[in-house]
Amino acid sequence: MTADLERLEQQRLITESADAYARRELEPGHLRQKDFSRERWQKLASLGLLATLLPEQIDGLGLKLGDVVPSIEALGSKLLREPFVAACILPSFILGATCDGEQGAELAGKLGQGELVPAVAWQEGTWTFAQPHVATVAQSAAGGFLLNGRKEFVLPGDKFDGLIVSAMMNARTALFWLDGSEDGLVIERRPTADGGEVASVVLSNVKVSGERLLHSDGAETLTRALSAATICASAELLGLIRGAISMTLEYLRTRKQFDRTIGSFQALQHRAADLYIQQELCAAALRRAVEDFEEAQNIADMLKAASRAKYRCSVTALRVTKEAVQMHGGIGYTNEHDIGLYLKRALTLSSWLGNAAEHRRCFANLAFGGPQ
Amino acid sequence: MTEQRDWNALSDQEFRLIVRKFFEDHYPEHLRYSPSRRRLAEMRGWYDTLSRHGWIAPAWPTKYGGMGLSPSKHIIFIEEQEAYGVARVPDHGLIMVGPLLIQQGTDEQRARYLPKILTGEEIWCQGYSEPNAGSDLASLRTEAVLDGDEFVVNGQKTWSTLAQDATHIFLLVRTDKNARKQEGISFLLVDMKAPGITVRPMATLSGHEEFCEIFFDNVRVPKENIVGQINKGWTVAKALLGFERLFLGSPKLAQSALARLMTLAKLTGRDRDPVFLERLAEVQLDVDDLNGIYRHFSAQAGRGEPLGQDISVLKVWGTETFARVADLIVEVADSAGMISGPALFGDAEFDVLSPFYNARPSTIYGGTNEIQRNIIASNVLKLPSA
Numbered sequence: 001m002t003a004d005l006e007r008l009e010q011q012r013l014i015t016e017s018a019d020a021y022a023r024r025e026l027e028p029g030h031l032r033q034k035d036f037s038r039e040r041w042q043k044l045a046s047l048g049l050l051a052t053l054l055p056e057q058i059d060g061l062g063l064k065l066g067d068v069v070p071s072i073e074a075l076g077s078k079l080l081r082e083p084f085v086a087a088c089i090l091p092s093f094i095l096g097a098t099c100d101g102e103q104g105a106e107l108a109g110k111l112g113q114g115e116l117v118p119a120v121a122w123q124e125g126t127w128t129f130a131q132p133h134v135a136t137v138a139q140s141a142a143g144g145f146l147l148n149g150r151k152e153f154v155l156p157g158d159k160f161d162g163l164i165v166s167a168m169m170n171a172r173t174a175l176f177w178l179d180g181s182e183d184g185l186v187i188e189r190r191p192t193a194d195g196g197e198v199a200s201v202v203l204s205n206v207k208v209s210g211e212r213l214l215h216s217d218g219a220e221t222l223t224r225a226l227s228a229a230t231i232c233a234s235a236e237l238l239g240l241i242r243g244a245i246s247m248t249l250e251y252l253r254t255r256k257q258f259d260r261t262i263g264s265f266q267a268l269q270h271r272a273a274d275l276y277i278q279q280e281l282c283a284a285a286l287r288r289a290v291e292d293f294e295e296a297q298n299i300a301d302m303l304k305a306a307s308r309a310k311y312r313c314s315v316t317a318l319r320v321t322k323e324a325v326q327m328h329g330g331i332g333y334t335n336e337h338d339i340g341l342y343l344k345r346a347l348t349l350s351s352w353l354g355n356a357a358e359h360r361r362c363f364a365n366l367a368f369g370g371p372q
Numbered sequence: 373m374t375e376q377r378d379w380n381a382l383s384d385q386e387f388r389l390i391v392r393k394f395f396e397d398h399y400p401e402h403l404r405y406s407p408s409r410r411r412l413a414e415m416r417g418w419y420d421t422l423s424r425h426g427w428i429a430p431a432w433p434t435k436y437g438g439m440g441l442s443p444s445k446h447i448i449f450i451e452e453q454e455a456y457g458v459a460r461v462p463d464h465g466l467i468m469v470g471p472l473l474i475q476q477g478t479d480e481q482r483a484r485y486l487p488k489i490l491t492g493e494e495i496w497c498q499g500y501s502e503p504n505a506g507s508d509l510a511s512l513r514t515e516a517v518l519d520g521d522e523f524v525v526n527g528q529k530t531w532s533t534l535a536q537d538a539t540h541i542f543l544l545v546r547t548d549k550n551a552r553k554q555e556g557i558s559f560l561l562v563d564m565k566a567p568g569i570t571v572r573p574m575a576t577l578s579g580h581e582e583f584c585e586i587f588f589d590n591v592r593v594p595k596e597n598i599v600g601q602i603n604k605g606w607t608v609a610k611a612l613l614g615f616e617r618l619f620l621g622s623p624k625l626a627q628s629a630l631a632r633l634m635t636l637a638k639l640t641g642r643d644r645d646p647v648f649l650e651r652l653a654e655v656q657l658d659v660d661d662l663n664g665i666y667r668h669f670s671a672q673a674g675r676g677e678p679l680g681q682d683i684s685v686l687k688v689w690g691t692e693t694f695a696r697v698a699d700l701i702v703e704v705a706d707s708a709g710m711i712s713g714p715a716l717f718g719d720a721e722f723d724v725l726s727p728f729y730n731a732r733p734s735t736i737y738g739g740t741n742e743i744q745r746n747i748i749a750s751n752v753l754k755l756p757s758a
Contacts, residue, residue, distance in 0.1 A: 249753055261756045269749035276748055277685050284664025285657070308657055364653035368643070 011067035017047045018071035026078035028243070028338040031195050031345065033081060036117075036159040041082055045114025049084075053092040053228075054112045058105050060096070065228055066290040069235045076239025077246075079345050083196065085232045086155035086352075091118040093225030094164055094175065098214045103177060107162070119160035121151035121201050122222060129354040129362045130303050132226070136203060138167035138174055144209040145169070147176065150202050153352070157197030158187045164214065165203070166222060173219035177212045194341070194348040223299055227306040230353045231289050234309035237317040237349050238282045244317075244342040245275055248324040251339075268327060275323055278316040285312035304366045311359035314350035321346040380442045388448050394427070395456040405457035405628065408730060409582055412495060412537035415461045419492040422461070428490055429466050436474055436482065437490045444674035454624045462534055465489035465496035469542055469561070472612055476600050485561070497538035499529040499562075499586060500609070506531075507743050509544070510553040510606065514588060516545035516560060518595065523547075523560065525568075525591040531737070535584035536573045539564055548603050559605035561597040568592075578729035579712075618673055620738040621686030623662045629697040629727040630659050636704050636724075639717040648704070655700060658693045665689065681751035684744035691741065695731035702728050 021043065030037075044050055052068045054060020068089075075084060091111060095118070098104035110116035127133050136149025147167055154163070163178040178185065186202040215221055252263030252272060262268060289309035296302040321343035325332040332339050350356065379387060398421050403410065412419075422428040430449045432438020441449060470489050473482050488494040505512040514527025525545060535541065541562050548556030564571070568591040573581040600608040637643040637652065665686055673679055702709040705724040714721035735741045749755045 249755070252755055260758055263755040264758050266746070266749075269753075269755050270742070270745040272753055272755060273688075273745040273748035276753060277689055280665055280682075280685050281661040281689065284661045284668060287668075288660065288664050308660065311657060312661060360650050360653050360657075363657065364646075364649045367653060367656060368649050 007063060007067065010061055011063060011070075014048055014052060014061070014063070014068070015070045015074070018049060018074045021047055022074040022078045022080070026075070026080060028079040028341045030081040031079050031341045032335075034195070036082055036156050036196075040080075041117065042114045044082070044084065044088075045112070050088050050114050051112030053089065054096050054108050055099060058099050058109050058112070060092075060108070060112055065231060065293055069232065069286065069290060072232050072235040073239035073242070076236035077243035079194075079240065079243065079341055080236075081196070083155045085229050085236060087117050087119065087160070089232045090120045090225050090229040091164060093228050094120065094214070094218070094221055097221045097224075098175070098218075101214070103211055104214055107177065116161045117156070117159065118162050118164060119154050119156060119199075120164045120225075121154045122164075122166045122226070123151060123153045125150070125152060129226075129230075129307065129358055130365060132166075132222070134166055134168045134173055136165070136167040138169040138176065140169075141207060144207060145176065145213065147178075147203045147206040147208060150200065152198075152200050154199045154201050155196070155352070157189050157199045159197075163201065165201075166218065169216065172217045173222060174213060175215040175218040175222065176208055177214050178206070178208060182206045182208065192348045194344045196348065220299065224302060226353065227293060227302040230306035230310045231286070231293055233349055233353050234282075234286055234289065234306075234313040237313035237346065238279070238286055240342055240345055240349065241279050241282060241313070241317050241320050244321050244324045244339065244346075245272075245279055247339055247342070248272070248275075248327050251328055262327075271323060271327070275320050278319065282313045282316050285309050300366050304363060307354075307359040307363040307366070310354055311356050311363060314356040314359070317346040317350050318356075379439055380445055382445075384444065384448060387445055388452060391449055391452040392456070394425075395452060395458055398425075399456060399458050403459050406459040408578065408580055408726065409534065410459045410461075411534065412462050415459065416492070418459075419461045423491055428461075428492070429470060431467075432470055432474065432486075436470070436486050438470075443676050447670050447674045450619070454622070461492075462495050462497075462537055464498050464533075464538075464542075465494065465540075468498065468612055469496050469540075472542075472599060472608070475611060476608055478596075480596070481561070481599065494539045495537055496540050496542060497532045497535040497584075499532055499541045499543040501531045502528060503530055507740055510557070512544055512546060512557070514543070514545050515549070516543075516547050516558060516593070518547075519592075521595045522592045523595065523598075525560070525562070525588045525593055527588050529586045529588075531583050532586055533583045535564075535571055535586055536581065541586065542599075544605055544609055547605075551603060554606040556603055557605040557609075558602050559599040559608040560593055561599065562591065562593050566591050566593065576729070577732060578726065617679060617683050617738075618666075618669055618686070621662075621666065621669075621683070621688075621690035623659060623666050623690060625730070625734060626659050626662055626690060626694040626697055629694055629701065629731075630655060632722075632727060633697055633701050633704065636701055636717070636722055639720055639722060640704055640706070642704055651700065655693070655697050658689075658696065662686075662689055662693050681747055684739075684747045684752075687738060688741050688744050688748075691731070691734040694727070694734055698727040698731040 048061060049071060051060045052063045056062040095104050095108035095111060099108045107116060111118060122132060124133060124135055138145045138147050149167060162180055165176045165178055166173055184204040184206040188200040189197050191197050252268060253261060255262050286309050289305040292305035293302055324339050325343055328339050331337045427439060429438035430441045431446050434440035466489060470486060473485055500509060502512050502514060514529060516523040516525045541564055543560045543562055544557055545560055546556055547558040568589040570587040572585045574583060574585060576582050642648040669679060669683055669686055702724060708715035708724055711724060714723050
């Protein structure tokens with residue numbers, strides 16, 4: 001009980017600092033900056049945000065997924081430039097689960113301190129959310145392993161300090177740590193709609209030493225991490241939705257045409273009301289997803305929780321931001337106004353970790369045993 | 373046989389089990405999960421059962437013969453009622469007139485009317501809307517003029533649900549034609565046996581006679597039948613808009629339509645069609661998230677907090693989700709979408725159009741969905757009026 005109260009108190013403090021930080025220091029315009037800012041990443045670390053989900057034995061806060069969701073919403077509402085979910089939440093679940101080993105503990109510790117930006121290279125050319133197919137293979141070799149394969153959509157591009165790579169070994173999903181400087185590793189950067197970047201990672205006979213194996217059977221760990229990250233990406237989308245709606249309402253309240261504020265036109269009022277309804281549905285879907293994730297009895301429960309959140313938040317984020325640009329009129333289509341940044345971020349975040357169509361399909365499979 | 377207990381002293385779970393058991397023991401099997409509103413004649417037995425056990429008025433204080441349930445216990449009561457598929461009894465007296473008289477009536481009015489609502493001896497209907505006062509209710513024109521100790525009422529009311537079964541009606545009438553719209557309105561209680569009242573049931577698109585038009589031709593109503601002060605009826609009526617607004621957006625309509633859709637999908641073999649299953653997933657998620665917002669608001673009501681204007685979200689999404697599911701039923705039915713009443717699917721009978729018809733008024737009554745969007749825009753989003 002005391003532990004729970006302590007947790008709640010920490011949750012409150014973390015949410016307050018994330019809120020205050022987002023309000024005072026973050027600006028949607030940061031999205032126009034070219035690069036991942038180490039300075040902002042360090043700031044997130046100093047607020048404790050990078051250690052929220054790490055276990056207490058390595059100085060993490062040991063919070064639950066639901067505890068960090070409000071903070072992510074706050075960061076999302078101001079379009080945090082750095083991929084917090086990809087480079088913190090996703091690796092936290094993997095390194096947190098492997099921190100019994102010396103290497104895992106050290107990496108997790110550094111992640112929490114902001115000293116290490118890890119990327120997770122899990123995705124490949126053909127995949128589904130429920131069954132991320134791993135064609136990359138690892139073979140035993142003298143003193144370690146040889147990795148071959150190609151990973152896609154690795155965040156944050158090449159701005160990482162090391163990589164967690166999944167590969168099939170002995171018919172199991174093994175997880176390795178690479179520092180990025182290995183021979184045979186080629187990184188191809190590609191820009192994303194929101195001004196960030198992803199990378200394709202080509203592994204050709206990449207040799208890694210034995211101690212770089214994080215997990216020899218990590219499929220469940222990876223799925224759990226991906227489900228959690230998907231719920232957090234949904235939270236970030238919900239923040240974005242709130243931000244875009246609030247910016248648009250402000251515009252409707254002040255912009256005048258035909259001697260009237262345009263927000264007084266019923267055609268626009270009803271559309272604004274519809275966007276608000278969708279926002280509230282996202283919040284409901286997210287609440288349910290967090291509850292279901294915490295109480296999940298098996299992998300299918302976790303995936304279903306993630307799918308219900310990501311489906312709703314992805315559909316809504318795109319709808320809201322397209323409408324937001326439309327309601328702003330011409331200025332909304334210029335790069336000078338921030339509303340377009342919400343649309344670009346929505347495009348990126350809604351496509352990452354499975355878009356709405358993918359999650360609808362995944363949910364249909366899980367709920368009705370539908371198309372495989 | 374009346375049970376006098378302090379229900380609120382029970383734990384939620386204990387109370388839930390008692391309520392569930394009560395419905396299982398007493399509610400007639402053939403009346404479960406009604407596709408449309410039941411008439412008084414069908415529900416009379418159940419009304420009597422509830423009344424005999426002292427369960428007819430869950431939310432009324434015990435001192436007036438109710439169960440005295442706290443908001444959170446009341447929510448549980450309703451949840452169990454819906455889970456078991458218990459149909460509504462004609463309940464305007466129970467959810468409108470009773471609470472109103474308890475709150476704003478005189479001692480004489482309470483003594484005169486409450487006991488007969490509890491026994492079902494008197495059944496109430498509502499007289500608010502008029503042919504030219506629908507969404508714009510305050511422009512109502514049915515007039516009451518004081519003549520000695522009586523009001524004389526002339527005019528026409530409409531959309532009075534099941535008025536053909538009612539013995540009494542509560543009315544909004546205009547008592548001051550010169551005052552501003554909302555300020556010249558009074559709230560009257562009227563015996564339907566009074567000379568000059570004509571009730572004309574209207575068939576709906578579904579073919580049922582669910583509501584009526586009511587004509588008032590020099591109907592004389594005793595002066596003491598006014599609730600609250602003269603010309604203050606708008607305030608009186610508004611006080612009724614509290615808790616029950618939650619139920620306009622109840623997920624039960626959409627949920628029962630979804631269950632019907634799944635049944636039909638099995639009957640037609642569409643449950644093996646991946647394209648259909650994705651659309652099913654979409655409406656399933658729509659209903660799940662509807663449940664999510666409903667729980668959010670009902671928890672708020674359960675804590676005794678007043679519901680805000682954002683409750684309109686629930687009504688819009690609840691009824692429009694219901695309508696989408698109903699559309700999908702018609703689509704999946706294929707050619708049988710033209711059949712009135714039960715259609716044949718193999719050996720099974722299935723009424724395709726009843727949810728479709730029921731969805732039509734749901735987006736109209738209780739404030740049209742357009743009005744709900746106006747409310748969200750101006751009161752929640754604070755968009756300007758000019």
